[in-house]
Amino acid sequence: MKKLLLFITGISILFLAGCSHGNQSHGNEGMGDSLPADPPLGYVIELKPLGNFSHQEAEQLREELVKQLGIITKPKAWVEASVFVGDKKEIPDSCLYKPRNRYWAGKILKMLHEEHGGNDEIVTIGLTHRDISTSIHGHCNYGIMGLSFRPGDACVVSTFRLKRKDDLWKVTTHEFLHSCGLPHCKKNDPKCLMQDAHGKNTFYMKHGLCEDCKKSLRMIMTHQETKYQNT
Numbered sequence: 411m412k413k414l415l416l417f418i419t420g421i422s423i424l425f426l427a428g429c430s431h432g433n434q435s436h437g438n439e440g441m442g443d444s445l446p447a448d449p450p451l452g453y454v455i456e457l458k459p460l461g462n463f464s465h466q467e468a469e470q471l472r473e474e475l476v477k478q479l480g481i482i483t484k485p486k487a488w489v490e491a492s493v494f495v496g497d498k499k500e501i502p503d504s505c506l507y508k509p510r511n512r513y514w515a516g517k518i519l520k521m522l523h524e525e526h527g528g529n530d531e532i533v534t535i536g537l538t539h540r541d542i543s544t545s546i547h548g549h550c551n552y553g554i555m556g557l558s559f560r561p562g563d564a565c566v567v568s569t570f571r572l573k574r575k576d577d578l579w580k581v582t583t584h585e586f587l588h589s590c591g592l593p594h595c596k597k598n599d600p601k602c603l604m605q606d607a608h609g610k611n612t613f614y615m616k617h618g619l620c621e622d623c624k625k626s627l628r629m630i631m632t633h634q635e636t637k638y639q640n641t
């Protein structure tokens with residue numbers, strides 16, 4: 411089983427203002443412009459309902475994701491896109507930051523990763539209605555919409571700060587593509603799903619990937635295909 415730290419090259423974070431410090435902050439992206447040397451396989455997605463996130467809600471998201479991933483990745487479709495809803499799980503109290511009633515997103519990621527049991531071919535996306543947070547850039551316990559390792563095998567997405575129902579598949583896709591190794595949008599295109607949130611929820615403006623991000627994604631996918639052929 412791979413050790414978590416071996417393949418974490420970055421942590422990709424969506425921020426929303428909500429911290430008592432008040433200042434919006436940038437994510438810690440840009441930790442390298444080159445593609446990861448050895449991205450994990452990322453074509454099988456497990457949606458894992460956490461706490462009171464229902465199986466039915468996860469199933470609705472699954473249908474939307476399958477549809478949208480097909481649209482986003484055109485004209486080159488996914489080699490193998492498979493999305494399924496996994497078993498429900500409670501978030502342990504050990505993940506809770508009681509002073510703000512928020513759950514540490516990093517602890518949730520670690521938990522999801524450890525449950526893989528060495529199966530790096532599945533990306534697990536934890537889904538929660540609870541508030542999640544992380545500490546970054548000097549801000550302790552900063553409220554966020556999602557967190558993922560880049561690349562990695564786990565993400566967590568929270569609906570707590572989402573304003574629109576349509577935001578959910580968009581945030582989930584953003585985090586999943588980070589898991590595949592895709593960084594934030596270099597063009598900073600406001601319509602691109604991979605644009606850095608910079609503390610604001612602008613997902614209502616986003617409907618797909620810009621050409622640059624599509625190209626980067628194709629490079630990652632080509633690398634994966636090569637990897638398959640060589641083994």
Ligand SMILES: [Zn+2]
Nearest residue numbers: 422423424594
């Ligand atoms: Zn991001």
Ligand SMILES: [Zn+2]
Nearest residue numbers: 595602620623
């Ligand atoms: Zn882009």
